Amino acid sequence: MSGGDPFHVVILAGGSGTRFWPMSRAKRPKQFLALAGRRSLLRGTWDRARTLAPAERVWVVAPRALAGAVRRELPGLRRDRLVVEPSPRDTAPAIALACAVIARHDARAVTVVLPSDHVIRDADAFKRSVAVACRVARGKALVCLGIKPDRPAIGFGYLKLGARPIPGVASPVVEFVEKPDAARARRFLRSGRYLWNAGMFVWQNERFLEELARVAPEVARATAGVAAGSPGAWGKAPRISLDYAVMEKASQVAVVPLDAGWDDLGSWDAAARHASPGSGGSGERVMIGSPGAVVFGGKRVVAILDLPGVVVVDTPDALLVVSRASSEKMKSVVEAVRAAGRADLL
């Protein structure tokens, strides 16, 4: 990347979605799945991070329960670059802890925060946006990467752009809007003044920690304590997202647009868009009269007849058959599996 203070990458490897059950389980959440290509999403994020920085400056934050799985998935991760959350507390404590740890290594670091469960098709465009974001961050802004909406999605947070752009292809963020209803989402889309919040951030580490201490002092104290060697301090960290705890309250928040084939892969339908018909498994697929049908997993032969847009997820102990149009409703399936007394499968 361009010159200036060295910058570090933090990969967030926590999270326990149920949207990809039965392929995702509590001990193998979404980021460990190869939902778009041959590599897991986490591994894809790692590989992208490594195009930005050498391994000594790529950090991974993960809850204790996933630490072993992260190490196995990322053989290139340096042992002392894995930051373990004593227990899951949402994104604000996780990110704050990583930044506090980095601050002890490198007082002048610029930090790039990346979720590990999204897909980015265009690695070059991604790298260019991160470079711009770094330049903007060196001007003291807390920078979000923002995605131009192509539909009135109700599952994302939106960033409202201020009127006066910041030199270097950025805009000030004047409002954070969490998951709007459909009518509002349509207005946002029409207005052209909103971007999706992709959960990717770039900032001067010192500037972020100052802002954290100001707007979220409990998170700051707890995570600084853990970083200084007192894991017990973690217990005082509230369970809160970075957007709520920090970004919505911080000053000088900016957004740099990212146009790099980003997808948060929030459902089987989204995964199916990125998949070949036989994705993720080694068995034969026989599909007749079933355009848009996708099979995930499994070594068996799977035959589908006259079921357009069906998703079949074949795992050794559980099988899911769902229409793509309904794949946002996976929570009801997971709840029914729990109600049937099979929480062991979740």
Add this chain to the structure above:
Amino acid sequence: MSGGDPFHVVILAGGSGTRFWPMSRAKRPKQFLALAGRRSLLRGTWDRARTLAPAERVWVVAPRALAGAVRRELPGLRRDRLVVEPSPRDTAPAIALACAVIARHDARAVTVVLPSDHVIRDADAFKRSVAVACRVARGKALVCLGIKPDRPAIGFGYLKLGARPIPGVASPVVEFVEKPDAARARRFLRSGRYLWNAGMFVWQNERFLEELARVAPEVARATAGVAAGSPGAWGKAPRISLDYAVMEKASQVAVVPLDAGWDDLGSWDAAARHASPGSGGSGERVMIGSPGAVVFGGKRVVAILDLPGVVVVDTPDALLVVSRASSEKMKSVVEAVRAAGRADLL
């Protein structure tokens, strides 16, 4: 049953349908499946036959390849009552061979021929119809059991009833019509003069063999030869169904109606009508927004979301997902599996 000459039951255990793939395979055809209840269709037929006659008068005809499976499925079958077809040759040679063997045991037998891959819900009504058919058969008729159509099915043969009924709730058959087209099937249904040919027959054994010798002498010679101890004679038996070879040409053919909850279970859709949602497997089923969905087989948890009328067939090496409305088209699936180089799964 009522008095008169002793009667024997012949169960036809051959046939190799592909309609129930992947649960049915070449070595485990439909009659070995528990498609309606806990027992296999073959076992259900055996149990029904045993309400008609003692084990010494219940015979099973099966091709050599299935003989072992038949013995395992029917522990009550006497070893010397299993008639083995040296190779599959359709129903005329199979039935003729069984009747020729029976004739050597019992010159005055009345024979009841039953397919093994249908379901009959009302065992008492079945028994009553067979008793009527036996009385009619003792008057020298070759008797078919006929099912009153409840829809213009195009997959069955039809029997046209003659104008003057035979005393004892029977009618002469004046025409055999193989699988009509839809328009003809609708006319048949409206006319009230047609019954479905259920492939169940009752006759005096001697009378059948006389008629066989007259209208199908090649079949008669070949099967008499095998029954007399020359298995090589089988090679001269043509591959032909009983309807074509005998019934359409025979004189004095009659039909006795059967109203006993009969179903030939010709498709997954038909099997689904007889199944409970978790039929045939031991795994949990989680079904949401999917009325009419049915799972066959498997020990895994199967979850189905928003796919009404879907059929899932879960076997260790192959999985089928099909809409019930399309389950008549299984041949295309089986052909595609073969084309994919996986004939080993058929």
